[in-house]
Amino acid sequence: MMNVIEIKNLTKTYGKSRGISDISFSVEEGEIFGFIGPNGAGKSTTIRTLLSLIYPTSGSATIFGKDTVQFAPEIKKEIGYLPSEVFYYDNMKVKDLLNYSASFYKKDCSKRIKELAEIMDLDLNKKIDDLSLGNKKKVGIVQGLLHEPKLIILDEPTSGLDPLMQQKFFELLEEENRKGATILFSSHILTEVQRLCNRVAIIKEGKIVTVEKISTLKENTYKKFKVETKETLAPYYFNLPGVNKLEVKGNLTSFLFKGNINEVMRKIAEIEITNLWIEEPDLEEIFMHYYEKEA
Amino acid sequence: MNILLHELRAYRKSTMIWTLSLIAVVALFMSFFPSFTKDTEEFRKLLEGYPVALREAFGINLDNFFSILGFYCYGLSFVTLCGAIQAMNLGTSIVSKEVREKTADFLLTKPVTRTAVLTNKLLAALISIIITNIIYLAAATLLAYQVATVDFKVSIFILLSLTVFFVQLIFLALGIIISVVVQRIKSVLTVSLATVFAFYFLGMFSSTSGDEVKRYLSPFKYFDTAYIIEKSGYEASFLITGAVVIIIAIGASFYIYAKKDIHSV
Numbered sequence: 001m002m003n004v005i006e007i008k009n010l011t012k013t014y015g016k017s018r019g020i021s022d023i024s025f026s027v028e029e030g031e032i033f034g035f036i037g038p039n040g041a042g043k044s045t046t047i048r049t050l051l052s053l054i055y056p057t058s059g060s061a062t063i064f065g066k067d068t069v070q071f072a073p074e075i076k077k078e079i080g081y082l083p084s085e086v087f088y089y090d091n092m093k094v095k096d097l098l099n100y101s102a103s104f105y106k107k108d109c110s111k112r113i114k115e116l117a118e119i120m121d122l123d124l125n126k127k128i129d130d131l132s133l134g135n136k137k138k139v140g141i142v143q144g145l146l147h148e149p150k151l152i153i154l155d156e157p158t159s160g161l162d163p164l165m166q167q168k169f170f171e172l173l174e175e176e177n178r179k180g181a182t183i184l185f186s187s188h189i190l191t192e193v194q195r196l197c198n199r200v201a202i203i204k205e206g207k208i209v210t211v212e213k214i215s216t217l218k219e220n221t222y223k224k225f226k227v228e229t230k231e232t233l234a235p236y237y238f239n240l241p242g243v244n245k246l247e248v249k250g251n252l253t254s255f256l257f258k259g260n261i262n263e264v265m266r267k268i269a270e271i272e273i274t275n276l277w278i279e280e281p282d283l284e285e286i287f288m289h290y291y292e293k294e295a
Numbered sequence: 296m297n298i299l300l301h302e303l304r305a306y307r308k309s310t311m312i313w314t315l316s317l318i319a320v321v322a323l324f325m326s327f328f329p330s331f332t333k334d335t336e337e338f339r340k341l342l343e344g345y346p347v348a349l350r351e352a353f354g355i356n357l358d359n360f361f362s363i364l365g366f367y368c369y370g371l372s373f374v375t376l377c378g379a380i381q382a383m384n385l386g387t388s389i390v391s392k393e394v395r396e397k398t399a400d401f402l403l404t405k406p407v408t409r410t411a412v413l414t415n416k417l418l419a420a421l422i423s424i425i426i427t428n429i430i431y432l433a434a435a436t437l438l439a440y441q442v443a444t445v446d447f448k449v450s451i452f453i454l455l456s457l458t459v460f461f462v463q464l465i466f467l468a469l470g471i472i473i474s475v476v477v478q479r480i481k482s483v484l485t486v487s488l489a490t491v492f493a494f495y496f497l498g499m500f501s502s503t504s505g506d507e508v509k510r511y512l513s514p515f516k517y518f519d520t521a522y523i524i525e526k527s528g529y530e531a532s533f534l535i536t537g538a539v540v541i542i543i544a545i546g547a548s549f550y551i552y553a554k555k556d557i558h559s560v
Contacts, residue, residue, distance in 0.1 A: 044559060051404050054556035076406040083559070087397035091305070103297040104405040143401070 002029045002065075004151055004182040005050065009059035012045055020045045020206040022059070027184055027199075032177055034197030034214070035186040036287065042206040043186040044084070047155050050184075051081060063151065077105060080149035084156035086140035088128050094139055095124040098146060105147040116142040119172060120165065133160040141169060145176065152176060152183045158192060170196055190287055202290055209290045222256035224285075227268060228275035229253065238267060256281070298402075298412060302419030306385065310423040313381040317374050317427065317459075318434045324370030325438045328363065332444060335361050352499045363443045364451055367435075368520035374431075375459050375515065376495055381427065382463035383487035385420040386470020389413075390552065391480040399557050409553045417545070420467055428460045451527055458518035458529075465514040465537050466491065468544035475548045475555070511536055 005027040012019040020042040027033040037043055048054045050061055052072040061068045063075045088097050094117075102109035117124050120138045128139065137160045144152065152173070158166050173196065177183055187193050193200055194214060202209040210217075222244065227233075228251055235248045242259030251274075257264055268276065331338065342355060355369060390413075393399040402412060435456055436449065470487060473480075480486055498513030510516040510533070517533040 048557070048559065053400065053403055054558065055554070073406045073408050073411075076404060079404065081400075081404040083400045085397060085559070088401060089305075089396065089398055100297065100301055101401070101405070104407060 003027065003062075004029050005033075005061065005063050005184060006065075007046070007050075007059075007061045010046065010049060010056055010061055011058045012049055012054060013057050018042065018206045019057070020049075020203075023203070023206075023208050024059075025201045025208055025211045027182060029182055030177070030180060031199060032173070032183040032185060032197045034193035034200035035184060035203065036188065036190060036193050036200055037203035038188050041203045043188075043203060044155055045206075046203070047153055047184070047186060050153065051076070051079070077147075078150040080144040080147065080152045082140050082144040082152075082154045082157045084159060086136050088136070088139060088143075090127075090129045092128055093124070094122065094126055094128060094131070097128060097139065098124070098142060101143045102146055107147065109146045109148075112146050112148060113142060116145055116172075119168060121168075134162060134165065137161055138165070141172075145172070148176075148179075148181075150181055152181050154183065154185045156187055157185070158187070158189065202287065204290070222258045222281055222285075223261065224254070224277070224279040224281055225257055225264065226252065226254045226275075226277040226279075227271075227273055230272050230274060233271070237271075238264070240264065240267070296415075298407070298415035299419050299422075302416050303422060306419060306423045309381075309384070310427055313377070314427045314430045317377055317381075317431045320374050320377060321367075321370055321431070321435045322438055324366070324373070325435075325442050328366050328442045329444075331366065332361060351502050363439055363445075363447045364455065364524050365520075367439065367452065368455060368524070371455060371459070371520065372515070375462050376491065378427070378459045378463045379466045379491045379495075379515070380487055382420075382424055382466040383470045383491050384483055385423060386467040387474045387480060387483045387487050389416045389420060389471055390474040391477070391483060394479055394557075395481075397559075400559065403557055410549060413549055413552050417471065424460065424463050424467065428457075428463075431459070432456050448527075451524055454523050454527065454529070455520060458520075458523070461518065461534075461537060462514050464541055465517075468541040468548075471548045472544040472551075475551045478558070514540070 003026040007026065008024050010023040011021045013021070018040075023042070023046060035043055035046070045054070049056050050063065050068055052068050055069060064078065066075055068075060089100075092100070098113050098117075099110075102113065113124075116122075120141060122135065122138045122142060126135075128136065131139065137157075141157070144154075154173075158169070161169060170192075173183060173185075183196075185193065185197060197214060199211065199213050200217065201211045225238075227238075230251065232251055233248060233253050235246070238246055238253060238255055240257075240259075240263060242257055242263075244256040244258070246255040247253070339361070342350065345355075393402060403409065432453065436452060439447070439452055466487075469490065473486060473490070477486075494513045495515055498510075498515035501509035501512055501516055510519075514537065517537050518529060522530055
């Protein structure tokens with residue numbers, strides 16, 4: 001399968017602040033790729049470099065197989081970008097702004113603008129000045145999708161959208177994805193990513209921590225054990241290899257475990273228990289795990 | 296083309312306001328002319344009483360002050376000052392406006408080169424200035440005909456008026472380079488007023504000292520109205536200096552803008 005985005009050893013350093021260092025990953029055609037990390041980890045820096053709003057200090061990236069710096073204008077014909085903060089020319093009507101945006105692409109987008117505005121429930125005749133933050137965001141969404149781009153890049157796109165709109169927006173993205181668009185979705189909200197993406201790259205302090213399928217990420221991780229016993233256990237009872245975060249609170253013992261689950265089950269079988277919970281960690285916990293491991 | 300039209304539309308209102316202001320300034324001056332010429336002798340005596348340095352600072356030349364052209368020159372220096380502010384505003388806002396309104400992300404993620412963006416924006420500013428000058432020139436010439444008591448050379452009148460345009464070009468170029476170099480400009484007007492007035496006063500002081508070389512310091516002194524009236528032309532050395540300043544500033548702006556990181560704010 002073709003890689004739509006390929007990032008190779010991308011580094012961007014600013015005077016004092018961190019930027020990103022030696023980032024490499026690729027996004028395949030047709031996937032929804034999540035890019036997660038806390039604020040300031042370097043998500044926006046990476047995305048802005050891909051869009052050649054800022055230029056790399058070293059390393060390079062290609063989109064559709066073309067260098068992002070050298071072929072920037074050409075590549076951007078097929079990119080739809082939605083920044084986290086949208087502020088558009090205030091003194092314009094929504095309609096005028098969208099037409100202005102459409103005028104950069106050599107195709108007729110008027111039908112698509114109407115469709116998108118309908119889906120997102122956006123009034124085209126209002127002045128952008130008069131719009132609420134959520135509605136401005138909708139303008140941004142329509143603006144990013146009106147030319148039916150092959151690659152959609154979203155930088156924390158959901159802030160300011162109410163849950164209903166967020167739902168519609170995700171459906172819209174999934175629809176675009178079915179039609180063949182590749183999506184790079186940056187966020188610090190894990191449930192969003194979990195809901196939408198096939199694969200994720202986790203970024204921390206300007207470095208990629210891991211790139212995984214969401215499913216593998218969940219398979220290969222810890223299980224959460226919570227054991228309730230009649231009597232308080234000795235704190236070292238579950239001290240096996242692969243056990244983490246062992247906590248004994250009265251009759252309740254909890255820990256994370258990675259490895260052959262039978263070993264734990266055997267240990268559990270030897271004691272008198274009153275209750276037992278074994279849970280899959282949610283993405284948030286996996287994520288925190290990656291963070292803590294590094295820290 | 297779409298950027299050009301969009302920018303022109305954005306400048307439409309301010310261009311109209313500036314054009315009308317320039318015309319208002321020249322109209323105000325011209326309206327004094329009839330009463331001025333009535334009492335020529337008394338005025339001349341009064342002005343002769345002023346120190347030479349002061350007269351020169353304000354651009355009053357007694358030899359031609361009482362002709363329509365000479366009188367126009369006096370008003371022209373104020374028109375030029377206003378025009379310079381207009382041009383500097385345009386130049387400074389070209390790039391900084393995008394940063395302040397956070398629209399740079401919008402524009403620069405479209406399939407256009409940065410050079411194309413800057414070219415179109417520059418053209419829009421240039422067209423706005425040209426429109427201002429055409430309307431101003433027409434209005435000023437009409438006014439001059441209205442108040443003139445004796446015939447005057449229209450060609451010289453036009454040469455004089457065109458100096459506004461040339462000074463504007465220089466300040467437009469200065470504005471652009473400032474807006475490209477400075478990361479974030481909070482208030483365009485503050486920057487442009489400060490720069491324009493700094494050069495204006497620099498020009499005033501340089502003319503009081505009578506030192507020719509110091510004239511190069513301020514674009515306001517590149518065009519000596521007395522010289523234009525006398526020789527029906529411009530001083531080549533200052534024209535060249537002006538052109539060099541413009542070319543360097545604009546060339547550097549293109550270079551820097553193409554390489555510059557556009558940070559999110």
